């Protein structure tokens with residue numbers, strides 16, 4: 452008989468079936484194998500977000516990709532699951548633990564445009580594919596700041612489908628997370644890594660979350676070795692900002708926390724958190740930042756996010772988030 456606290460000889464890692472999910476689950480499976488010397492088997496789970504053809508904002512956004520994986524964890528069908536952190540609702544899931552958030556990849560969004568063009572080089576009126584209110588708001592705002600207009604076209608589908616709209620000539624460009632392209636070995640197809648001054652990523656973008664059942668303490672402790680404390684602090688601040696703005700993952704909220712170096716000689720690092728909320732037409736935008744000592748605890752990181760949210764709400768951020776109820 453196996454003790455409830457012992458690790459099984461073979462671990463089941465639940466994954467969505469998309470190429471991106473399979474790629475990132477495969478990478479984490481390999482890290483877990485090396486870390487705890489157990490075999491790790493991938494178990495495919497279909498989620499509503501994978502089968503629905505509706506736009507994310509219409510099906511509610513928050514959590515559509517993760518609930519089936521979480522159900523499988525709670526039912527004991529799988530031992531661990533890998534999520535893109537930006538797809539995870541900000542509320543804790545009862546009975547589950549985010550055992551590790553490994554080192555984050557490039558959090559930026561990438562442009563894949565025809566003829567190798569950057570955003571600034573696109574023709575006036577260019578058709579740009581993205582279904583994300585966050586990207587729409589900031590890209591429209593950026594275009595307006597240059598005295599130009601773009602047309603954002605809502606698209607969904609996997610990375611192949613999205614890039615296909617550019618190849619076929621239907622769209623001038625599409626915008627995708629650089630981390631996703633990189634995990635698929637397709638970052639070379641990006642024609643621009645969009646500066647975060649123009650386009651702040653989704654909270655948690657580029658980071659993965661490894662989740663297991665809370666009662667599985669031995670596994671959670673083992674997986675915690677894969678956690679990166681700096682990434683954990685940064686994404687905790689970003690997600691706390693999102694939660695405090697009471698916005699779901701399909702709301703037009705961007706956030707990024709990065710190290711901030713205080714003078715060349717001193718080498719003291721602080722954490723700088725930037726946040727943005729805007730109307731999808733880019734006409735109104737609230738963008739603010741806050742800098743504080745690098746948080747020593749998750750509680751401190753969360754406090755930084757809440758503090759910035761309060762300042763953004765005082766500047767009228769709530770009135771710009773109408774899309775969250777779609």
Ligand SMILES: NCc1[nH]cc(CCC(=O)O)c1CC(=O)O
Pocket residue numbers: 535536537538626627628629630631655656657658659
């Ligand atoms: N919204 C879907 C989604 N969720 C996670 C990623 C990949 C990037 C990441 O892990 O942050 C993507 C694709 C995209 O936004 O281009």
